[in-house]
Amino acid sequence: MDVSQYLEIFIDETREHIQNLSDNIMVLEQEPENADTINEIFRAAHSLKGMAGTMGYKRMQHLTHMMENVFSEVRNGTVKVTSSMVDVLFQCLDAVEAYLDEIVNTTEEGENDNEPIIKLLNGFLEGANGETAKEEKKEAAPKEEQKTSSDTAVKGDIKLDEFEINAISEALTKKMNVFKISVHVDENCILKAARAFLVFKALEELGEVIKSDPSVQDIEDEKFDFDFTVVFVTESDKDTVTKAVENVSEIKGVDTVAITEVPKPVATEEPKSAEHEEKKEEKAETVEVAKVENTPVKAQEKKASTPAKSNSGKPVVNRTIRVDIEKLDVLMNLVSELIIAKNGLVSASNTDAQEKNSGFNEQIEYLERVTTNLHESVMKVRMMPIETVTQKFPKMVRDLSKKLNKQMKLTMTGEDTELDRTVIDELGDPLMHLLRNSADHGLESEEVRKERGKDPVGSIILNAFQDGNNVVIEVGDDGNGIDVESVRNKAVEKGTITQEQADTMTEKEIIDLLFRPSFSTAKVVSDVSGRGVGLDVVKTKIESLGGAIEVKTTLGEGSIFSIRLPLTLAIIQALMVEIGDEKYAISLDSIQAIEDVLKTDIKYVQSKEVINLRGNVIPIIRLHEILDIEKNEEDDDNLIVVIIKKGDKQAGLVVDRLIGQQEIVIKSLGSYIDSGNKLISGATILGNGDVALILDANTLI
Amino acid sequence: MEENLIDNQSTQYIVVDLGIEQYGIDIKYVDNIIRMQNITRVPNAQPFFRGVINLRGEVVPVMSLRRKFGLEDDEFTDKTRIIILKPAQHEALGIVVDNVKEVVSLESDNIEKIQNGKYEKRHISAVGKNQGSLISLLNVNFIFEDIN
Numbered sequence A: 001m002d003v004s005q006y007l008e009i010f011i012d013e014t015r016e017h018i019q020n021l022s023d024n025i026m027v028l029e030q031e032p033e034n035a036d037t038i039n040e041i042f043r044a045a046h047s048l049k050g051m052a053g054t055m056g057y058k059r060m061q062h063l064t065h066m067m068e069n070v071f072s073e074v075r076n077g078t079v080k081v082t083s084s085m086v087d088v089l090f091q092c093l094d095a096v097e098a099y100l101d102e103i104v105n106t107t108e109e110g111e112n113d114n115e116p117i118i119k120l121l122n123g124f125l126e127g128a129n130g131e132t133a134k135e136e137k138k139e140a141a142p143k144e145e146q147k148t149s150s151d152t153a154v155k156g157d158i159k160l161d162e163f164e165i166n167a168i169s170e171a172l173t174k175k176m177n178v179f180k181i182s183v184h185v186d187e188n189c190i191l192k193a194a195r196a197f198l199v200f201k202a203l204e205e206l207g208e209v210i211k212s213d214p215s216v217q218d219i220e221d222e223k224f225d226f227d228f229t230v231v232f233v234t235e236s237d238k239d240t241v242t243k244a245v246e247n248v249s250e251i252k253g254v255d256t257v258a259i260t261e262v263p264k265p266v267a268t269e270e271p272k273s274a275e276h277e278e279k280k281e282e283k284a285e286t287v288e289v290a291k292v293e294n295t296p297v298k299a300q301e302k303k304a305s306t307p308a309k310s311n312s313g314k315p316v317v318n319r320t321i322r323v324d325i326e327k328l329d330v331l332m333n334l335v336s337e338l339i340i341a342k343n344g345l346v347s348a349s350n351t352d353a354q355e356k357n358s359g360f361n362e363q364i365e366y367l368e369r370v371t372t373n374l375h376e377s378v379m380k381v382r383m384m385p386i387e388t389v390t391q392k393f394p395k396m397v398r399d400l401s402k403k404l405n406k407q408m409k410l411t412m413t414g415e416d417t418e419l420d421r422t423v424i425d426e427l428g429d430p431l432m433h434l435l436r437n438s439a440d441h442g443l444e445s446e447e448v449r450k451e452r453g454k455d456p457v458g459s460i461i462l463n464a465f466q467d468g469n470n471v472v473i474e475v476g477d478d479g480n481g482i483d484v485e486s487v488r489n490k491a492v493e494k495g496t497i498t499q500e501q502a503d504t505m506t507e508k509e510i511i512d513l514l515f516r517p518s519f520s521t522a523k524v525v526s527d528v529s530g531r532g533v534g535l536d537v538v539k540t541k542i543e544s545l546g547g548a549i550e551v552k553t554t555l556g557e558g559s560i561f562s563i564r565l566p567l568t569l570a571i572i573q574a575l576m577v578e579i580g581d582e583k584y585a586i587s588l589d590s591i592q593a594i595e596d597v598l599k600t601d602i603k604y605v606q607s608k609e610v611i612n613l614r615g616n617v618i619p620i621i622r623l624h625e626i627l628d629i630e631k632n633e634e635d636d637d638n639l640i641v642v643i644i645k646k647g648d649k650q651a652g653l654v655v656d657r658l659i660g661q662q663e664i665v666i667k668s669l670g671s672y673i674d675s676g677n678k679l680i681s682g683a684t685i686l687g688n689g690d691v692a693l694i695l696d697a698n699t700l701i
Numbered sequence B: 001m002e003e004n005l006i007d008n009q010s011t012q013y014i015v016v017d018l019g020i021e022q023y024g025i026d027i028k029y030v031d032n033i034i035r036m037q038n039i040t041r042v043p044n045a046q047p048f049f050r051g052v053i054n055l056r057g058e059v060v061p062v063m064s065l066r067r068k069f070g071l072e073d074d075e076f077t078d079k080t081r082i083i084i085l086k087p088a089q090h091e092a093l094g095i096v097v098d099n100v101k102e103v104v105s106l107e108s109d110n111i112e113k114i115q116n117g118k119y120e121k122r123h124i125s126a127v128g129k130n131q132g133s134l135i136s137l138l139n140v141n142f143i144f145e146d147i148n
Helices: A004-030 A035-055 A058-076 A083-106 A115-128 A130-152 A162-173 A192-206 A216-220 A238-246 A274-293 A295-304 A325-351 A358-381 A393-404 A421-442 A446-451 A484-494 A499-504 A507-513 A535-544 A623-627 B002-009 B119-123 B140-147
Strands: A177-185 A207-213 A227-234 A251-259 A383-385 A408-413 A418-420 A458-467 A470-477 A548-554 A558-566 A571-579 A582-587 A591-598 A603-605 A608-613 A616-622 A638-646 A649-655 A657-665 A680-685 A691-695 B010-018 B021-026 B030-035 B049-055 B058-064 B081-085 B093-097 B099-107 B111-113 B124-130 B133-138
Touching (some): A004 A393, A035 A058, A058 A115, A083 A393, A162 A207, A162 A227, A177 A192, A238 A251, A325 A571, A358 A383, A418 A421, A421 A535, A484 A499, A484 A507, A582 A623, A591 A608, A657 A680, B010 B133, B021 B099, B049 B093
Parallel strands (some): A408 A458, A582 A691
Antiparallel strands (some): A458 A470, A548 A558, A591 A638, A608 A616, A680 A691, B030 B081, B124 B133
């Protein structure tokens, strides 16, 4: 059977399930009795097993089957969740992930049977309940019998046990609809089981399947011809249900029949038609048989009747399509060009005899609105919540906690903050690195923490939030903080700086040393960090994304690394200024204010120019000097000062003239020009076709 | 057959003036020849870069060969052109020349390789002879290598 066309879907869905399992097992560790979580885990393991089986990955199927068994027992209450069990479950997940990686690379699952893990899982099954393992085997036999009996049974008829009848009666008293749905799968269908699975999935979104014939297990193993029948409880009406099933492709026919009374004498409603009457009788008969025959299979049946209540709380999934990122890039470039063209029109309208055609201006304004909106929507398409990278962190921190033998907990906020997809893809490694740093270097050992009167459980935080046109991600801990003196000594020892330099350097400058290549202060190189490929890589990566990183630290109380990233990469709002004859753009979100400053207000501190602005002392930067531009001779008494900010630092840039605010498209200067100090972060094309450079406020400060 | 052989051995060069010398640029590296336009200076860049220009929506750096070769600085006239070079696997680069004269086909018989000696000379890979005048053939790959 050729299943390669489903491989991609399989890989995506498996990843989702693994993530889901990982999240839920984390919850389970905290709340071992949480029934919803246990059910959720059970379902995820079950789906994984089914998918792996369909795709023919036997080892993966076996492993997930064992997981499912363990959870089946947990759900029945025969096995209690323990910390060691959670450990083994995580090992299982890692193993499943390893299978998946192998599949991604080679389309084969590899040779690793993961016997030790399976043995451990079996241990839980046997340890808690000596009978369980044997029961498992017994269980298989009646199932076979049931299958053959259902094959001989009249088509469309279905046997119900007491439990299921109760469920139906309960549903009916709640005025819910009960249907018997017979589904006929197309004879040409390759993946009958997958189609059936989709039918079940569709149905489970609407309500609860309380019985299926053949059993869910047999359907998954493709032990059915082309028909199967389910009894289904729902709040939706008949048409909706029929449609939902018909929407699954390669389904040939659906026959939905409403069951309006309980197939048992307790029925309160009057039979509505002769046909129903007949059915009722048939059912009542089969119930008798089923009661006797089905007892050993109870555990199995229970599974199919997981509470529907948790389903109703499921979030409605957004309708999505996959788009190749390159196509988006093309779209983005087109929008960029449109904006350049629009800017051209704007400048043309300014130079022409003004006022003459206000209609022209109106149209330009209209065009401006359209391009801005278009740009925003294209950008939004490229946005993803940072959750996609952060979701694997809780497990990572848990692993670190075991490995380093320190207790720690990770608190994350703002995972729904959105960033450009290209940035998200690159962000995983730096963040992971910072978290490891916090866990390994930041947090003290448990004894030290107790001595210092801190909570023995170390706390690591990851906060993300939007700040203007930037997204800030903070990674911090309540550990030891950075020991500036130790860094200073280490730097001298390593020869990074001389003793004289070390003596004159400020705390801030010392901390910045940490971002130099090959500088690690960990006294012992551990598995986790301390190999000297560290913060400098993080810094380079963040800067290549157009962002910046800084550290706040207090010795003994912890440190916070905060990463600041631009929300959008390609188009920004900027203030255009003129210095001498040259035009420059300054990104609007780094600008705090524009001030008119009297020359006499400039003071000197340590022979550097500063102004006192409402109590803040702000250094003045003469752009003429830095940018090497000849000064216009006219000496005004007033200076135009653009106040820029970076974090909580400020600086005032002296410019000659303000041109105005403009939406600009950022273009790279290319790799040839090396302006030394990175003052220029890029270039943009003005309406008249000239190039203007973009000043990077971050490096100016 | 014989004609083909001769054709294969000849290379087309764009001949430009730079000061009193003539330089030839292999046509396969040339993407475009444009008239002089506003060049935006980039502060603190390497001195031989005049700045950047807008070439159909892309920002392209422009280099002065005169500055590179230690000649007097460029004087922009009606005849000044920017030649956009774009070898495979490189970003585009503009070079300023005084004048673009013609395109010539040089057969390999008329090209004389020169020894790679001093640094200044390495920008020239060979000297071509065309109707009695000498053309210094630019080593375009070296120009790109030399930037970094």
